Amino acid sequence: MSYFRLQAKIISKKTQSAVASASYRSGEELYSERDEEMKSYKQREVAPVSFILKPDHAPEWTLDREKLWNEVEKVEKAWNAQLAREVLIALPVELPEDVQQELVQSFVQEEFVEEGMVADVAIHRDKEHNPHAHIMLTIRPFNEDGTWGQKKMRQYEFDQNGDILRNNKGEKVFQTVPSTDWNERETLVKWRTHYADAINESFKEHGIDQTVSALSFEAQGLDQIAEVRLERNEYQYVKRLEEKGIEAQTFYHQLNQEIRKKNAEIAQLNDKIVFLSAKQKQADVQTVLHRHTSDVTSQLNADYEKSWHFMKGRLKENFSFDAVHDQLQGLYRWEERKVEPKQVEAQVTHAILNASHKAYQEHKTSFVKQQGFDPSNFRSLFTERLDAFETLTDSVKKNQQTVDQVVSHAERTYRAQSLIVHKTFNDLFPDIEERYEHNDRTVAYKSKVLTALQTNDLKAIPVAREVNHHLQLQELINACEKAEKVSEQIRIQALIRNKLGTEKEQLIRDGSNLNAIYQTSIKLNTAQQLIERYEAKAKQMEQELNTLIWETFPQAKEKLLKDVEQLPLEMKTDLMKHFTQQNKLTKAPTLKACLQVAKKEQSKQTMAYHAYQTKPDARFAERLGSQQKSLSHFPTGRASTELIEQLIDQAERDQHQAQHKTPAPTKLRRKSKDKQLRRELGLEFEL
Template sequence: MSYFRLQANIISKKNQSAVASASYRSGEELYSERDEEMKSFRKREVAPVSFILKPDHAPEWTLNREKLWNEVEKVEKAWNAQLAREVLIALPIELTADQQHKLVQRFVQNEFVDAGMVADVSIHRDKAHNPHAHILLTVRPFNEDGSWGNKKVRQYEYDQDGEILRNDTGEKVFQTVSSTNWNERETLVQWRLDYAEAINQTFKEHGIKKTVSALSFEEQGLDRIPEVRLERNEYQYVKRMEKKGLEAKTFYHQLNQEIRKTNAEIKQLNQKISFLTEKQKSVDVQSILHRHSVEVTQHLDTDYQKSMRFMEGRLKGNVTFQAVHKQLEGLYRWEERTLEPKQVKTDVMHAILNATHSAYQNRNVATVKDQGFPVKGFLTVFTERLETFEKLAEAAEKEKQTNKTVTAHLERSFRVQSLIVHNAFNELYPDIEDRYGYNDRTADFKAELLEAMKNGEWHRVPPSHEMNHRLQLHELKKVCSQAEKVSDSIRIQSLVRNKLGNEKEKLLKVGKDLDALYETSVKLNTAQKLVERYQEKAMHFDKQLNDLAREKFPHAKERLLRKTEALPLEMKADLLKHFAKEAAFQKEPSFKVCLHAALKEQEKRHASFVNYRNQQSGSFYQRLTIDQQQTGHFPSGQASTELLDNLVRQAAHPNSYEKDPGELSKLNRKGRNTRMRRHLGLEIEL
């Protein structure tokens, strides 16, 4: 898409050379008589297209570039004289090279040459996305006889009788004024307006349905903030940093980044406003939900009907998606934080009691003492702890059975409410992608939007054309959030295990408080078992993140994606989180940029890990394997430096690899049991 640009600046004798300027822009070697040297610059990849246009009364020698600008430097005597004016214009990329050439030639002839200037034009096409033209203009007019004219003339003042006024000393009163209007601000404004009109006229001639404007965003009535144009050196620095996958930290680049984000937000807001004006406020979302609710519930089997009645009693009112979802999320949190640790604890107590009893029978005194049991009076202490275990195990089993029943009712109710939400939403938005049609990772987002519509809060509802993008971001953030939570659980339990291991070592050295030693041993082994359970759950999210990475970076090399799958879970989550953050502004970042963001987070973990490891002096920590030591900061393992360097290097060179669409279907596979569905994201199954 073209952008409008016309800017003018003066080439001054004070610190510039008109001959050198012409040489650089035209790509032609020119001899400067003033400097007594040949002006020559590096050859461009694409040779400039250069030509000179002159007024009819200008002498023929002005068509000779070298002579023209040497004569200019001779006639301008003052040390700080204006030698030339340069006008830089951007050329529309929608036009062919020949069409661009004709546009420039016509514009230069009409605006500058017909006004009396000689124009030295050089069209540059080094960068395909940025064709532009440099126009060097003479600032001194020519007389009708072909001689140089004056830049300024005297303008005498006259009295009422038409006589020239004189001052007290008898001198004529006059003012010095420019002989042309070429230096006036109004003239520059008119050039800009005329160039925009010339482009639009050319577009019209060639059937291009686009327009440009020379007016500012404010003058055009646009809700946009203009970006700051970067100087050449800063622009090149930013590009070099982007190639390395790094973000430039210069002030104006950072300012432009903020301006882009703000403009994206303004654009989204305007789209919402447009959507609200077009959307029929008469849409009765409540009726649509009620209709789909009736259609779904009237086909429920006995178990589902029973679960719906259970939820009506539990909620003491109308069963809605939001209410069921809140209950189910709360139940899952309670299971993870309370019920599951209790069950693991009873398993650990049972294992310790079995191992200790076996050691006692085999006269293995060291093992008996390590678990906090006395050798003398062993059976008494063992019997007491066995009775305690049996009571805890019985209570845990009751809670487990009760929870199993409640969970079954909640999950059935959730599936029913999810189906109602999906059906209603799909009716309102029939053009959303199939993969979001019945994906329960987006059900809560859909329910929020339906609730907003029902309450008339249309400012919370994205426009239709933006819906797929918003569903994509919601799903991505949700999976990343789940992956982060399980990583945090592994990390926390690992640190707890290490702390308990140190405590047990101290108790063993003293060897007196056997009850404390036994309780610490139970807690220590429970923490380790919980780490292993969370690691099993992490494998499910790891698979989902692999599939999402393939989807978000469709042009990455296949071997690069395979290596990415070897990254730790939390690093892949950081990578996709950065993608979601940037994509929220409708600008999807490259794989390399996302990889660098994930690397920064990994480096922070490494620094924290090194600091923690240096503080550990106990033998318990030293006996742990390298992988076990790392889980406190790298829950899913630490990627090798070699692998990361390789990924960064390869990410800079994407290809057009296309993957089999069938691979993405793995995202929608349903688990076959309650626990698996819970971790992978529930899917509708009635």
């Protein structure tokens, strides 16, 4: 079974030679200009597999191992300078050798080379049970022109007006900071977790039912003692005895047996601890929830207090955030499916009656017939339909008043309940990012976690360090669901409109059923008006998704993100859906991968649209304008193949060219930016 290993160390000029280190690991003779001698070591039983990978902007001479490390030793003048970083990784013995090499190459390319390092890799397989790779990495970055860059840079301090601070001597105040994050502990942790992910993905692809972890048992949340890894000879000796049914008496094997017994005892003890702590946690959640409920309700103004009591009486014993949320969503659906269409129908009916009356007065017989009126009996039919219109108007007005009243009560109560949920959750998980503190797209998830804490549903309770990750995904999922919904409504109404348009044309050709023509004309125009309303909602959702895309891919170049904004809403939704589905805590999908999925989804829609065009209903849509005829499959438009390919190529280029990460903004700037973002999205509560 594989064990995980990734460790890093520095090769220092003080005690080591970069050329000698490269020679020893690659098995290649190299001349050291600093020592003026040839570096050569005993040949290995199995020749190492060695290769060099470099960023696109690094000069070609970096692919020459001897020149590379001699140049490194020349540019590092200090006697104790850091020459290189060596990363040692163990290769999974369950994978074939060619797959092991692919794993190493892809990992090195993604984690080191694409970050701006030149990587000199040597894979050693001297011992069959211990394949591993040595990765020597340059520490100094390269500039875009291929020259050596700086290891450190100045970071100036600014006052409240944005001016550079100066000391008493008038000198600018600055701190010397690394130009890269390659020496940070967090970066090493990232490499370890990404390598573990890469191994696990490779296991999955090759049908191997195993996983490895970069974390210690403690970091994984496992209250266990790690067993001692046996040396090769002892391991084989223990296995031979086990096959004979004999218990080995070696020291480390016996120690592992004791560790297994202790782990079993710990597991039993943890079951009891979990039971007791769950009871205590339940009481804590109830206490915090009660405190914030009292705090919020005591500050409600008259309107909010009235709405609170109204919804409490409406929902009775089931008065909670989830119940209010479900009630509000039900009201929105009622308004969208019943009230709003009737409202539009009344407006359309009024317009048709007005237009028909005007056409009758102007003796436009053809138009009058197309709206379902008989010119010879126009007045009596018009009066009858006018009475029906007035009845419809009264009904619409009454329903609208009812829904407005109930929705306003539900919305106020929902805001108050949301604030209680946010405050309670933020107290229990104090380390969440500020932008999620009062983000309405995450409130339903927060409520679900609070319920899980109260019911001791451990699977639904996130680990504290993963909370921000879950909140980000919930925000994106929520936005994608809303965008999908509005696109689907446009598509459905477009299909209804096309079908009604075909029916009306047939009825007009027959000319016998005037009432059917009139009713179909109302339904047809109502569908078109609803399309326009949903298109307005789609534009609003598009702005929200644009903001989230910029936020989700902060390392992408500004031009690329602006071009992505030009994609139709459906493609952006597919792009973000893929991001949420493939996002892992330690590694998220690239913008290029998301664009490729969006392209594939649009190709499917194109095929479905071509199939639809052969149907009779589609012929009515073909006679409409270019923006209207394809709404049934491309509700907010279609991106050209050239544009998508261009975006994918640009995303790939940006990914390879990214050498320096953008310095993180100060805490103050980040907070003000997040606050401004929440205001723009209407996510702050003002009761």
